[in-house]
Amino acid sequence: MNSPTTDTIIVGAGPIGLEMAVALKEAHVDYLQFDAGQIGQTISWYPQQTQFFSSPDRISLCGVPLHTPDQNKATGEQYLAYLRSLVEQFDLKVKTYEPVTQLSKKDDLFHVITSKGNYTSKHLILTIGDMHKPRMLGVPGEKLPHVSHYFEEPHRYFQQRLLVVGGKNSAVEAALRCQRAGAIVSISYRQDQFNERSIKYWLKPEIDWLIQTQKITFYPSSTVTEITPMHVQLQTTEGAAKVPADFVLLMTGYEMDPFLLKQAGVLLHGKNQAPEVDFNTMQTQVPGLFVAGTAAAGTQIRFRLFIENSHSHVVKILRTIAGCDPKHINPLAYTRLNENPIEEDLKTER
Ligand SMILES: Cc1cc2nc3c(=O)[nH]c(=O)nc-3n(C[C@H](O)[C@H](O)[C@H](O)COP(=O)(O)OP(=O)(O)OC[C@H]3O[C@@H](n4cnc5c(N)ncnc54)[C@H](O)[C@@H]3O)c2cc1C
Numbered sequence: 001m002n003s004p005t006t007d008t009i010i011v012g013a014g015p016i017g018l019e020m021a022v023a024l025k026e027a028h029v030d031y032l033q034f035d036a037g038q039i040g041q042t043i044s045w046y047p048q049q050t051q052f053f054s055s056p057d058r059i060s061l062c063g064v065p066l067h068t069p070d071q072n073k074a075t076g077e078q079y080l081a082y083l084r085s086l087v088e089q090f091d092l093k094v095k096t097y098e099p100v101t102q103l104s105k106k107d108d109l110f111h112v113i114t115s116k117g118n119y120t121s122k123h124l125i126l127t128i129g130d131m132h133k134p135r136m137l138g139v140p141g142e143k144l145p146h147v148s149h150y151f152e153e154p155h156r157y158f159q160q161r162l163l164v165v166g167g168k169n170s171a172v173e174a175a176l177r178c179q180r181a182g183a184i185v186s187i188s189y190r191q192d193q194f195n196e197r198s199i200k201y202w203l204k205p206e207i208d209w210l211i212q213t214q215k216i217t218f219y220p221s222s223t224v225t226e227i228t229p230m231h232v233q234l235q236t237t238e239g240a241a242k243v244p245a246d247f248v249l250l251m252t253g254y255e256m257d258p259f260l261l262k263q264a265g266v267l268l269h270g271k272n273q274a275p276e277v278d279f280n281t282m283q284t285q286v287p288g289l290f291v292a293g294t295a296a297a298g299t300q301i302r303f304r305l306f307i308e309n310s311h312s313h314v315v316k317i318l319r320t321i322a323g324c325d326p327k328h329i330n331p332l333a334y335t336r337l338n339e340n341p342i343e344e345d346l347k348t349e350r
Pocket residue numbers: 011012013014015016017034035036037038039040041042043046047050051052053054059098099100101127128129130131170260292293294295305306307308310
Protein backbone atom coordinates (compact mmCIF):
# COMPACT_ATOMS: atom_id res chain seq x y z
CA MET A 1 0.00 0.00 0.00
CA ASN A 2 1.30 3.50 -0.86
CA SER A 3 2.00 5.83 2.05
CA PRO A 4 0.09 9.13 2.06
CA THR A 5 2.38 11.86 0.62
CA THR A 6 2.37 15.41 1.86
CA ASP A 7 4.57 18.41 1.12
CA THR A 8 6.12 18.66 4.57
CA ILE A 9 6.31 16.60 7.74
CA ILE A 10 7.12 18.30 11.05
CA VAL A 11 8.44 16.03 13.79
CA GLY A 12 7.85 17.59 17.23
CA ALA A 13 5.13 19.89 18.57
CA GLY A 14 6.98 21.97 21.13
CA PRO A 15 6.81 25.78 20.88
CA ILE A 16 8.92 26.02 17.71
CA GLY A 17 7.22 23.05 16.00
CA LEU A 18 3.85 24.70 16.62
CA GLU A 19 5.04 28.10 15.38
CA MET A 20 6.34 26.32 12.25
CA ALA A 21 2.99 24.58 11.74
CA VAL A 22 1.09 27.88 11.87
CA ALA A 23 3.49 29.40 9.33
CA LEU A 24 3.07 26.46 6.91
CA LYS A 25 -0.69 26.36 7.33
CA GLU A 26 -1.06 30.07 6.61
CA ALA A 27 1.20 29.73 3.55
CA HIS A 28 -1.09 26.93 2.31
CA VAL A 29 1.65 24.30 2.45
CA ASP A 30 0.24 20.79 3.07
CA TYR A 31 1.87 19.32 6.14
CA LEU A 32 1.55 16.64 8.81
CA GLN A 33 2.86 17.02 12.35
CA PHE A 34 3.74 14.31 14.86
CA ASP A 35 4.69 14.37 18.50
CA ALA A 36 5.90 11.44 20.57
CA GLY A 37 3.81 12.74 23.47
CA GLN A 38 1.38 15.61 24.04
CA ILE A 39 1.98 19.08 22.55
CA GLY A 40 4.63 20.90 24.62
CA GLN A 41 5.83 17.55 25.96
CA THR A 42 9.20 18.91 27.17
CA ILE A 43 7.53 21.72 29.10
CA SER A 44 5.06 19.30 30.69
CA TRP A 45 7.85 17.78 32.77
CA TYR A 46 9.15 21.11 34.16
CA PRO A 47 8.86 21.00 37.97
CA GLN A 48 5.44 22.27 39.07
CA GLN A 49 5.15 26.09 39.16
CA THR A 50 8.58 26.67 37.58
CA GLN A 51 8.84 30.08 35.96
CA PHE A 52 10.52 30.58 32.62
CA PHE A 53 13.58 32.82 32.85
CA SER A 54 12.54 34.33 29.49
CA SER A 55 9.98 37.11 29.64
CA PRO A 56 6.55 36.42 28.11
CA ASP A 57 7.10 38.59 25.02
CA ARG A 58 10.19 36.52 24.11
CA ILE A 59 8.49 33.14 24.29
CA SER A 60 5.15 34.18 22.78
CA LEU A 61 4.45 32.55 19.42
CA CYS A 62 2.85 33.52 16.11
CA GLY A 63 2.44 37.14 17.28
CA VAL A 64 -0.19 36.10 19.86
CA PRO A 65 0.43 37.92 23.16
CA LEU A 66 1.17 35.76 26.21
CA HIS A 67 -0.45 37.29 29.30
CA THR A 68 0.13 36.10 32.85
CA PRO A 69 -2.24 36.82 35.76
CA ASP A 70 0.46 38.75 37.70
CA GLN A 71 2.36 40.29 34.74
CA ASN A 72 5.31 38.18 35.80
CA LYS A 73 7.19 35.47 33.92
CA ALA A 74 5.02 32.54 32.87
CA THR A 75 5.09 29.23 34.68
CA GLY A 76 5.27 25.96 32.74
CA GLU A 77 1.56 25.39 33.47
CA GLN A 78 0.59 28.82 32.11
CA TYR A 79 2.67 28.28 29.00
CA LEU A 80 1.08 24.89 28.33
CA ALA A 81 -2.37 26.51 28.60
CA TYR A 82 -1.16 29.12 26.08
CA LEU A 83 0.06 26.37 23.70
CA ARG A 84 -3.30 24.59 23.93
CA SER A 85 -5.15 27.77 23.04
CA LEU A 86 -2.83 28.40 20.08
CA VAL A 87 -3.54 24.91 18.72
CA GLU A 88 -7.27 25.64 18.99
CA GLN A 89 -7.04 29.18 17.66
CA PHE A 90 -5.11 28.12 14.53
CA ASP A 91 -6.94 24.78 14.32
CA LEU A 92 -3.73 22.76 14.13
CA LYS A 93 -4.02 19.00 13.67
CA VAL A 94 -1.17 17.43 15.60
CA LYS A 95 -0.81 13.67 15.65
CA THR A 96 0.09 13.38 19.32
CA TYR A 97 1.36 10.23 21.07
CA GLU A 98 2.68 9.09 17.70
CA PRO A 99 6.50 8.93 17.89
CA VAL A 100 8.49 8.89 14.68
CA THR A 101 10.60 5.76 14.90
CA GLN A 102 12.35 5.62 11.51
CA LEU A 103 13.43 8.06 8.81
CA SER A 104 14.97 7.56 5.40
CA LYS A 105 15.15 9.31 2.02
CA LYS A 106 14.55 7.57 -1.31
CA ASP A 107 13.68 8.93 -4.76
CA ASP A 108 13.61 12.52 -3.42
CA LEU A 109 10.98 11.60 -0.83
CA PHE A 110 11.34 11.26 2.93
CA HIS A 111 9.90 8.03 4.28
CA VAL A 112 8.68 8.48 7.83
CA ILE A 113 7.59 5.57 9.99
CA THR A 114 5.68 6.28 13.17
CA SER A 115 4.22 4.01 15.84
CA LYS A 116 0.95 4.07 13.87
CA GLY A 117 1.74 4.33 10.16
CA ASN A 118 3.99 5.15 7.20
CA TYR A 119 4.10 8.54 5.51
CA THR A 120 6.11 10.27 2.80
CA SER A 121 6.94 13.92 2.20
CA LYS A 122 9.03 16.24 0.04
CA HIS A 123 10.35 18.23 3.01
CA LEU A 124 11.07 17.20 6.57
CA ILE A 125 11.44 19.54 9.53
CA LEU A 126 12.83 18.20 12.80
CA THR A 127 11.76 20.32 15.78
CA ILE A 128 12.53 17.56 18.23
CA GLY A 129 14.19 19.61 20.99
CA ASP A 130 17.37 18.64 22.80
CA MET A 131 16.28 17.08 26.10
CA HIS A 132 15.35 13.49 25.33
CA LYS A 133 17.11 11.60 28.10
CA PRO A 134 18.86 12.35 31.38
CA ARG A 135 22.63 12.54 31.48
CA MET A 136 23.51 9.39 33.45
CA LEU A 137 26.27 9.37 36.07
CA GLY A 138 26.93 5.68 35.44
CA VAL A 139 27.33 4.81 39.14
CA PRO A 140 25.93 1.79 41.02
CA GLY A 141 22.48 2.48 42.50
CA GLU A 142 21.49 5.18 39.97
CA LYS A 143 18.31 3.25 39.09
CA LEU A 144 17.11 2.64 42.68
CA PRO A 145 13.49 3.75 43.26
CA HIS A 146 14.38 6.68 45.57
CA VAL A 147 16.71 8.15 42.92
CA SER A 148 15.39 10.39 40.13
CA HIS A 149 16.68 12.61 37.34
CA TYR A 150 13.41 14.58 37.36
CA PHE A 151 12.29 17.02 40.07
CA GLU A 152 8.50 17.14 39.92
CA GLU A 153 7.41 18.91 43.11
CA PRO A 154 8.80 19.53 46.64
CA HIS A 155 6.03 18.10 48.89
CA ARG A 156 7.33 14.53 48.48
CA TYR A 157 10.52 15.52 50.34
CA PHE A 158 8.94 17.11 53.47
CA GLN A 159 11.03 16.05 56.52
CA GLN A 160 13.10 13.71 54.32
CA ARG A 161 16.87 13.74 53.87
CA LEU A 162 17.37 14.79 50.26
CA LEU A 163 20.68 14.91 48.40
CA VAL A 164 20.61 17.06 45.27
CA VAL A 165 23.44 16.38 42.82
CA GLY A 166 24.42 19.21 40.46
CA GLY A 167 25.12 22.93 40.71
CA LYS A 168 23.36 24.61 37.82
CA ASN A 169 19.99 26.28 37.84
CA SER A 170 17.76 23.21 38.11
CA ALA A 171 19.81 21.77 41.00
CA VAL A 172 19.86 25.04 42.94
CA GLU A 173 16.15 25.70 42.32
CA ALA A 174 15.23 22.17 43.47
CA ALA A 175 17.41 22.50 46.60
CA LEU A 176 15.89 25.87 47.55
CA ARG A 177 12.31 24.80 46.98
CA CYS A 178 12.69 21.53 48.87
CA GLN A 179 14.46 23.23 51.80
CA ARG A 180 11.58 25.71 52.04
CA ALA A 181 9.14 22.79 51.91
CA GLY A 182 10.74 21.26 54.99
CA ALA A 183 13.27 18.83 53.49
CA ILE A 184 16.71 18.31 55.03
CA VAL A 185 18.78 19.19 52.00
CA SER A 186 22.39 18.54 51.00
CA ILE A 187 24.00 19.43 47.67
CA SER A 188 26.89 17.65 45.97
CA TYR A 189 28.54 19.59 43.15
CA ARG A 190 31.68 18.68 41.25
CA GLN A 191 32.82 22.33 41.13
CA ASP A 192 34.02 24.20 44.22
CA GLN A 193 31.35 26.92 43.89
CA PHE A 194 28.23 27.85 41.94
CA ASN A 195 28.74 29.85 38.77
CA GLU A 196 26.39 32.84 38.79
CA ARG A 197 26.12 32.66 34.99
CA SER A 198 24.44 29.25 35.27
CA ILE A 199 21.86 30.25 37.90
CA LYS A 200 18.91 32.65 37.85
CA TYR A 201 20.49 35.77 39.39
CA TRP A 202 18.01 36.02 42.26
CA LEU A 203 18.71 32.43 43.41
CA LYS A 204 22.46 32.82 43.99
CA PRO A 205 22.31 35.01 47.16
CA GLU A 206 19.59 32.76 48.57
CA ILE A 207 21.53 29.53 48.15
CA ASP A 208 24.76 31.14 49.42
CA TRP A 209 22.97 32.33 52.57
CA LEU A 210 21.35 28.94 53.26
CA ILE A 211 24.74 27.25 52.95
CA GLN A 212 26.48 29.85 55.14
CA THR A 213 23.83 29.43 57.85
CA GLN A 214 24.11 25.63 57.54
CA LYS A 215 20.47 25.23 56.60
CA ILE A 216 21.73 23.39 53.51
CA THR A 217 24.87 21.22 53.64
CA PHE A 218 27.16 21.76 50.66
CA TYR A 219 29.71 19.21 49.42
CA PRO A 220 31.86 21.20 46.97
CA SER A 221 34.26 19.50 44.52
CA SER A 222 32.56 16.17 45.11
CA THR A 223 31.50 13.32 42.85
CA VAL A 224 29.05 10.49 43.49
CA THR A 225 30.67 7.05 43.46
CA GLU A 226 27.76 4.88 44.67
CA ILE A 227 24.13 5.16 45.77
CA THR A 228 22.63 2.66 48.24
CA PRO A 229 19.08 2.62 49.67
CA MET A 230 20.34 4.51 52.77
CA HIS A 231 23.41 6.51 51.71
CA VAL A 232 25.28 8.21 48.92
CA GLN A 233 29.00 7.67 48.76
CA LEU A 234 30.88 10.81 47.68
CA GLN A 235 34.50 11.34 46.73
CA THR A 236 35.59 14.81 47.87
CA THR A 237 38.95 16.60 47.88
CA GLU A 238 39.14 15.72 51.57
CA GLY A 239 38.43 12.02 51.04
CA ALA A 240 35.34 9.84 50.96
CA ALA A 241 32.08 10.96 52.58
CA LYS A 242 29.00 8.84 53.31
CA VAL A 243 25.91 11.05 53.15
CA PRO A 244 22.64 9.62 54.55
CA ALA A 245 19.79 10.17 52.05
CA ASP A 246 16.14 9.08 51.83
CA PHE A 247 15.88 10.57 48.32
CA VAL A 248 18.42 11.55 45.67
CA LEU A 249 17.76 14.04 42.88
CA LEU A 250 20.31 13.85 40.07
CA MET A 251 20.00 17.28 38.46
CA THR A 252 22.87 16.69 36.06
CA GLY A 253 21.24 17.72 32.80
CA TYR A 254 19.71 16.10 29.76
CA GLU A 255 20.92 14.96 26.37
CA MET A 256 19.60 14.89 22.87
CA ASP A 257 18.93 11.50 21.28
CA PRO A 258 20.36 11.94 17.78
CA PHE A 259 18.99 8.66 16.36
CA LEU A 260 16.56 10.31 13.89
CA LEU A 261 19.22 12.69 12.60
CA LYS A 262 21.66 9.82 12.15
CA GLN A 263 19.09 7.66 10.35
CA ALA A 264 18.40 10.49 7.94
CA GLY A 265 22.14 10.82 7.22
CA VAL A 266 22.63 14.23 8.85
CA LEU A 267 26.25 14.88 9.85
CA LEU A 268 26.76 15.55 13.57
CA HIS A 269 29.59 17.67 14.95
CA GLY A 270 31.51 18.18 18.17
CA LYS A 271 30.74 17.20 21.74
CA ASN A 272 27.23 18.61 21.31
CA GLN A 273 26.57 16.25 18.37
CA ALA A 274 25.16 19.34 16.69
CA PRO A 275 23.58 18.66 13.30
CA GLU A 276 25.20 20.12 10.19
CA VAL A 277 22.90 23.09 9.55
CA ASP A 278 23.21 26.08 7.25
CA PHE A 279 22.00 28.80 9.61
CA ASN A 280 20.92 30.93 6.61
CA THR A 281 18.18 28.42 5.75
CA MET A 282 18.19 25.90 8.64
CA GLN A 283 18.64 23.19 6.00
CA THR A 284 20.96 20.30 6.84
CA GLN A 285 23.36 18.85 4.28
CA VAL A 286 20.50 16.45 3.34
CA PRO A 287 18.48 18.47 0.79
CA GLY A 288 14.93 19.13 2.00
CA LEU A 289 15.69 18.23 5.62
CA PHE A 290 15.54 21.15 8.06
CA VAL A 291 16.20 21.40 11.79
CA ALA A 292 14.59 24.13 13.92
CA GLY A 293 14.43 25.10 17.58
CA THR A 294 16.83 23.84 20.20
CA ALA A 295 17.44 20.64 18.21
CA ALA A 296 19.71 22.71 15.94
CA ALA A 297 22.29 22.90 18.75
CA GLY A 298 22.41 19.18 19.58
CA THR A 299 22.99 18.46 23.27
CA GLN A 300 23.57 21.89 24.76
CA ILE A 301 26.59 21.78 27.04
CA ARG A 302 26.33 25.58 27.28
CA PHE A 303 22.84 26.84 26.46
CA ARG A 304 22.93 28.83 23.22
CA LEU A 305 19.57 28.16 21.60
CA PHE A 306 16.35 29.06 23.37
CA ILE A 307 12.82 29.74 22.24
CA GLU A 308 13.56 33.46 21.80
CA ASN A 309 16.36 32.97 19.26
CA SER A 310 14.62 30.12 17.42
CA HIS A 311 11.64 32.10 16.03
CA SER A 312 13.95 33.15 13.17
CA HIS A 313 14.29 29.48 12.14
CA VAL A 314 10.63 29.49 11.16
CA VAL A 315 11.12 32.49 8.86
CA LYS A 316 14.17 30.96 7.18
CA ILE A 317 12.50 27.59 6.59
CA LEU A 318 9.27 29.09 5.28
CA ARG A 319 11.21 31.32 2.89
CA THR A 320 13.05 28.25 1.56
CA ILE A 321 10.02 25.97 1.26
CA ALA A 322 7.27 28.41 0.30
CA GLY A 323 9.11 31.56 -0.81
CA CYS A 324 7.22 33.83 1.58
CA ASP A 325 7.35 35.18 5.13
CA PRO A 326 5.09 33.94 7.93
CA LYS A 327 1.84 35.86 8.36
CA HIS A 328 2.10 35.59 12.15
CA ILE A 329 5.43 35.27 13.97
CA ASN A 330 7.11 36.63 17.09
CA PRO A 331 8.64 39.96 15.95
CA LEU A 332 12.00 38.89 17.45
CA ALA A 333 12.32 36.50 14.51
CA TYR A 334 13.36 39.34 12.20
CA THR A 335 15.91 40.86 14.59
CA ARG A 336 17.86 37.59 14.84
CA LEU A 337 17.89 36.43 11.23
CA ASN A 338 21.67 36.71 10.83
CA GLU A 339 22.63 34.82 13.97
CA ASN A 340 24.32 31.46 14.31
CA PRO A 341 24.47 31.08 18.10
CA ILE A 342 26.35 27.78 18.06
CA GLU A 343 29.09 28.81 15.61
CA GLU A 344 31.66 29.56 18.32
CA ASP A 345 30.96 26.31 20.18
CA LEU A 346 31.52 24.29 17.04
CA LYS A 347 34.80 26.08 16.27
CA THR A 348 36.18 25.33 19.73
CA GLU A 349 34.84 21.79 19.87
CA ARG A 350 36.01 20.55 16.50
C1 LIG B 1 12.98 23.78 33.96
C2 LIG B 1 13.24 24.34 32.60
C3 LIG B 1 13.11 25.72 32.37
C4 LIG B 1 13.33 26.25 31.08
N1 LIG B 1 13.19 27.59 30.89
C5 LIG B 1 13.36 28.10 29.64
C6 LIG B 1 13.19 29.50 29.36
O1 LIG B 1 12.94 30.30 30.26
N2 LIG B 1 13.31 29.96 28.08
C7 LIG B 1 13.61 29.09 27.06
O2 LIG B 1 13.69 29.54 25.90
N3 LIG B 1 13.79 27.78 27.27
C8 LIG B 1 13.68 27.27 28.53
N4 LIG B 1 13.88 25.94 28.75
C9 LIG B 1 14.22 25.11 27.63
C10 LIG B 1 12.92 24.93 26.81
O3 LIG B 1 12.22 23.85 27.33
C11 LIG B 1 13.25 24.81 25.37
O4 LIG B 1 13.91 26.04 24.98
C12 LIG B 1 12.00 24.66 24.48
O5 LIG B 1 11.13 23.64 24.97
C13 LIG B 1 12.52 24.33 23.10
O6 LIG B 1 11.46 24.28 22.22
P1 LIG B 1 11.53 23.35 20.93
O7 LIG B 1 10.22 23.52 20.25
O8 LIG B 1 12.78 23.61 20.19
O9 LIG B 1 11.68 21.85 21.51
P2 LIG B 1 10.83 21.06 22.60
O10 LIG B 1 9.94 21.94 23.37
O11 LIG B 1 11.79 20.21 23.35
O12 LIG B 1 9.88 20.14 21.69
C14 LIG B 1 10.34 18.99 21.06
C15 LIG B 1 9.15 18.07 20.82
O13 LIG B 1 9.57 17.03 19.94
C16 LIG B 1 8.96 15.83 20.35
N5 LIG B 1 9.75 14.71 19.84
C17 LIG B 1 11.03 14.37 20.13
N6 LIG B 1 11.40 13.25 19.48
C18 LIG B 1 10.32 12.87 18.75
C19 LIG B 1 10.04 11.76 17.88
N7 LIG B 1 10.96 10.83 17.63
N8 LIG B 1 8.83 11.67 17.31
C20 LIG B 1 7.88 12.62 17.55
N9 LIG B 1 8.07 13.66 18.38
C21 LIG B 1 9.27 13.79 18.97
C22 LIG B 1 8.96 15.93 21.89
O14 LIG B 1 7.98 15.07 22.44
C23 LIG B 1 8.66 17.40 22.11
O15 LIG B 1 7.29 17.68 22.28
C24 LIG B 1 13.70 25.40 30.02
C25 LIG B 1 13.84 24.02 30.24
C26 LIG B 1 13.64 23.49 31.52
C27 LIG B 1 13.79 22.00 31.73
